[in-house]
Amino acid sequence: MTTDPENRCRLVLIAPDIADADERTKIVGDALKGGDVASVIVPQYGLDDGAFQKHAEKLVPVIQDAGAAALISGDSRIVGRARADGLHMAEPAAALAEAIDKYADKLIVGGGNATDRHMALEIGEARPDYIFFGKLDGDIKPEAHPKNVALGEWWASMIEIPCMVMGGTDPASALVVAESGAEFVALRLAVFADPAQAPAIVAQVNALLDEKAPRFED
Incomplete structure (x- = not known):
């Protein structure tokens, strides 16, 4: 069964912490297949x-x-040098707003460090391309952190800026995030804990989201 992933929660990968650049690149490349x-x-x-x-x-x-x-x-200068598409920031709203002003129309700029609704709304005022709930290395339990899922659900129900919620170490945590209404679910260890399994897990998560994730209205 295949559907258009554009109309449901989509998967975002967080590259694993591997010191060897060639090995890291191969593992990420394989996962993307x-x-x-x-x-x-x-x-x-x-x-x-x-x-x-x-x-x-x-x-x-x-x-x-x-x-x-x-x-x-990380370092915004590396975005340009590596010709990346965008910058993910965990800094507070003011720094995010500054980066958005600087790179508007050139790069995707998103992120934020929103641990509550007030901070999320401050970040929203800067009009990032997306807001991130959780930490990039926050996948310490099988399930997504309930507070992040709740923030994603609240945000998605009322604000048009897409949100991304950090999942847990269990690939099935992606569905809980999808059911919150979030546009994106971020996975790290759920996919990369066993690099050899990464492509299969990406396929498994997509199949799960195809089958069970709610659809967005056009």
């Missing part, structure tokens, strides 16, 4: 700027060739 992925967020983790740039320069074309958007989380 599993099915629809809207974007891949590439965190800096503990890499210095030089190493991170090398990682980004290898990862970005592989992500883009698979039809996904490559979003860099």
Whole structure:
């Protein structure tokens, strides 16, 4: 069964923390062969700027060739150097607003560090391309954090800016996020805990969302 993923919650991958750039690129590239992925967020983790740039320069074309958007989380200068599609920020609303002003119409800029409704609305005033509920490494339990799911549900019910909610370590957590009305679910360890299984898990999550995720109205 295949449907148009554009009209339901879509999968976002968070690149795993792997020090070897070639290995990391191969694992992400393989995962992307599993099915629809809207974007891949590439965190800096503990890499210095030089190493991170090398990682980004290898990862970005592989992500883009698979039809996904490559979003860099970390040094904004690396976005340009690696020709990525956008910038993911965990900084507060003011920093996000500044980046949106600077890169408007050139890059996707999204993220935020919204831990409650008030902070979310402050971020919303900056008009990011999306708002992110959770932390990139916040997948510490099988299920998505209930607070993030609740924030996603509240946001999606009243605000047009798309939201992305961090899932858990269980691939099935993607469906709980989808049922909240969120446009995107982000997975990291759920997909990459066993890299050899990553393509199969991406396919499995897409099949689950195709079958059971609610559809957005046009």
